[in-house]
Amino acid sequence: MNIGEASKASGVSTKMIRYYEQIKLISPAHRTESSYRTYTDNDVHTLQFIRRARDLGFSVEQMKALLALWRDRSRASADVKAIALEHIAELERKAAAIAAMTKTLKHLASHCHGDERPDCPIIEGFAETLGEGPGVPSKFGLANVV
Amino acid sequence: MNIGEASKASGVSTKMIRYYEQIKLISPAHRTESSYRTYTDNDVHTLQFIRRARDLGFSVEQMKALLALWRDRSRASADVKAIALEHIAELERKAAAIAAMTKTLKHLASHCHGDERPDCPIIEGFAETLGEGPGVPSKFGLANVV
DNA sequence: CCTTGACCTTCCCATCATGGGAAGGACTAA
DNA sequence: TTAGTCCTTCCCATGATGGGAAGGTCAAGG
Missing domain, CATH: 1.10.287 (Helix Hairpins)
Known part of the structure; x- marks a missing residue:
């Protein structure tokens, strides 16, 4: 899906999605031939995770740490x-x-x-x-x- | 007195004093021949006023209004x-x-x-x-x- | 097939209050 | 005179967000 749909599905604005990519909070989205960003359901899931953490007042730096811990199934x-x-x-x-x-x-x-x-x-x-x-x-x- | 002394006396950093002057929260300080800013006790009093308002969380815009009201002895x-x-x-x-x-x-x-x-x-x-x-x-x- | 409108891209700028630091001039005490 | 501390202006950075311009892309309808 396009960035607009991912935005609606996740509750994160398109501006912020691009920003999060830029500061490497999320990995670069796949692109179509015409360089449109595309997102999978999994990507949207990550964006939702980010939005919930953000709504609880976590900073970008803290979210980076939380995302790493989320992905690391063996963390304590x-x-x-x-x-x-x-x-x-x-x-x-x-x-x-x-x-x-x-x-x-x-x-x-x-x-x-x-x-x-x-x-x-x-x-x-x-x-x-x-x-x-x-x-x-x-x-x-x-x-x-x- | 110089800006450094005014800063110590008021608790407002020199950086912020210059900034407040720039955004016209305070009027431009008088200058010496060598363009050093000089401050009177009255100026320091104003800076203290600003610091107290700021410490109570007022924004610059609100402080502008408060300073105007402070100076206006006939306001309600x-x-x-x-x-x-x-x-x-x-x-x-x-x-x-x-x-x-x-x-x-x-x-x-x-x-x-x-x-x-x-x-x-x-x-x-x-x-x-x-x-x-x-x-x-x-x-x-x-x-x-x- | 072409137009229109909605989408996408990148790039730059603004917010708010604050600090950092560089380059260079001024003053003060020894 | 020299060293050290102060002052000046100018530019840049912060954090998370939005605004908007200029231009490319895509889908639907005539």
Whole structure:
């Protein structure tokens, strides 16, 4: 089948299928004489696998590892579980960061009248020095999580 | 003061200060004769404002709006609150998406022995057709949230 | 047989916020 | 004066995704 049909069958856009091929997440599709990509049911199966992993938030790198483990029938289930647990930890870290932001914002918002008057604890909270000193010089601040 | 000092004082990297100037989030810094950027305490205050808003997950666009409201002493607190509430809603949407992924993954992982044996419900869960049909053709799948 | 429309191809660009690094100029302390 | 640290601009990379242009291919219907 053509790339469009494979896309519909797998739920992965044609753009992404070509991209996944380019970055070698999947092997190059067979081509017709006129260089159209063709896909087998097996290829679609792989694409579905990718879509499900992606929908669970796995990165391309993690999916590469998962695909390799999927194909390796003799691998230990512990190998798969390790990737999953690591990803769960990552998700929980992000959830915690989001929860912290939400909590702070809700706190500020709850003290804001939200009417026509100008005084607003939210914006004052951003403006006031809260004794934090120099900010976290981290490569990955809270913002990257959102 | 120079950009390096302003960076340390505000917690915003020099790279980002220049970037924020470029995209007009902040106004162009004054320059010395040798075209070094110089910053006043007031400029640093603005940068701190930006850093705090950023740490709470606001986008550059939202920060533009917040800065304008900050400077406008006659604006209604409702205007600020609206932005904050919208952002809270966005954060909660992301938190929900992450929670859904985490739940699914934990469920799969809990049924995986995690030993040397090859059978693994996690990877089988990705591989099996679960009757989902064509995937969500959305521009923004779950994955974008992470 | 030819046209039309839907598909396919590759290539380049944009997103968002951030950092890396190179090449070269400016300043400061010894 | 020299060494070292700062500054400047410019270009490139990230990750996963989409948009769109320019042009080739294919199938159905007149």
